[in-house]
Amino acid sequence: MIPAKPKATAKRPPAKRPRRAADPARQWAAHLRRYRPGLVPYVLDGLAARYGEQHWERRLDPVSELILTILTQNTADTNAEKAFEALRAAYPSDRAPEAHTPGLGWGGAGLTTAAPPDWTLVEHAPLPELVDVIRPGGLAPQKAPRVQATLQRIREERGAYDLEFLADLPVLEARAWLTAIDGIGKKTASIVLAFCFGMPVMAVDRHVERVSKRIGLIPDKATADQAHDLYLALVPPERMYEAHVLLIHHGRAICHAQSPAHDICPVRDRCRMVDRKAP
Numbered sequence: 606m607i608p609a610k611p612k613a614t615a616k617r618p619p620a621k622r623p624r625r626a627a628d629p630a631r632q633w634a635a636h637l638r639r640y641r642p643g644l645v646p647y648v649l650d651g652l653a654a655r656y657g658e659q660h661w662e663r664r665l666d667p668v669s670e671l672i673l674t675i676l677t678q679n680t681a682d683t684n685a686e687k688a689f690e691a692l693r694a695a696y697p698s699d700r701a702p703e704a705h706t707p708g709l710g711w712g713g714a715g716l717t718t719a720a721p722p723d724w725t726l727v728e729h730a731p732l733p734e735l736v737d738v739i740r741p742g743g744l745a746p747q748k749a750p751r752v753q754a755t756l757q758r759i760r761e762e763r764g765a766y767d768l769e770f771l772a773d774l775p776v777l778e779a780r781a782w783l784t785a786i787d788g789i790g791k792k793t794a795s796i797v798l799a800f801c802f803g804m805p806v807m808a809v810d811r812h813v814e815r816v817s818k819r820i821g822l823i824p825d826k827a828t829a830d831q832a833h834d835l836y837l838a839l840v841p842p843e844r845m846y847e848a849h850v851l852l853i854h855h856g857r858a859i860c861h862a863q864s865p866a867h868d869i870c871p872v873r874d875r876c877r878m879v880d881r882k883a884p
């Protein structure tokens with residue numbers, strides 16, 4: 606019997622590798638480099654010439670920075686200072702006093718030098734009591750439970766109120782650890798990482814967003830959430846801290862929401878709000 610011919614196996618075309626989706630932040634950075642070359646250093650150098658060079662310095666321990674930043678949400682920094690001082694007074698600890706060196710990016714007068722609050726007492730305080738304590742900061746009924754939930758999460762995950770371990774994580778992992786906590790967005794997380802550890806992340810608040818869109822550093826339609834990642838592609842890591850501090854200060858000092866003072870602006874020549882075709 607003649608053996609049956611083995612069936613010819615149809616040749617399969619080589620499997621196509623899935624194409625990696627283009628990263629919109631990198632695309633935007635490339636677009637800007639091509640059509641508006643040198644814009645980022647022009648803006649940072651211009652602002653630094655006006656407001657002074659900015660150098661990183663830790664301003665608080667990371668847990669204090671995180672709680673203070675929660676207290677600043679949707680309120681002025683001066684109100685957050687009042688609420689944080691009230692926490693220190695109501696729940697004193699015997700820890701070493703810490704100085705608050707807020708620098709240019711902070712909108713308040715700075716905290717007094719004092720020990721951080723006793724976080725165990727803050728976490729376990731009766732909620733109505735904590736609401737009363739931080740009431741001078743505004744939005745206390747929303748913030749008090751957020752503060753307690755944040756402290757609880759840190760204690761449960763780390764066994765202590767201690768965030769120093771974040772320094773050893775890659776920057777985006779550190780940001781993801783913080784944003785996994787309810788009520789902590791990229792802005793709050795980035796403030797903690799940038800100011801406590803000097804990590805190259807950009808905290809985009811309303812000032813940074815407004816100034817950036819007016820100049821054309823980020824697209825007009827970008828959301829604040831997207832803007833955080835646009836900046837990671839746009840600004841070299843070693844200039845990220847100063848970029849945040851300078852842009853936020855420029856928004857407060859000259860590029861006001863209403864009536865920006867274009868005439869005295871150091872980056873006017875390349876601002877798209879003043880000239881839609883600015884280079």
Ligand code: SF4
Nearest residue numbers: 860865867870873876
């Ligand atoms: S020129 Fe005007 S809008 Fe543009 S950055 Fe300066 S102050 Fe802001």
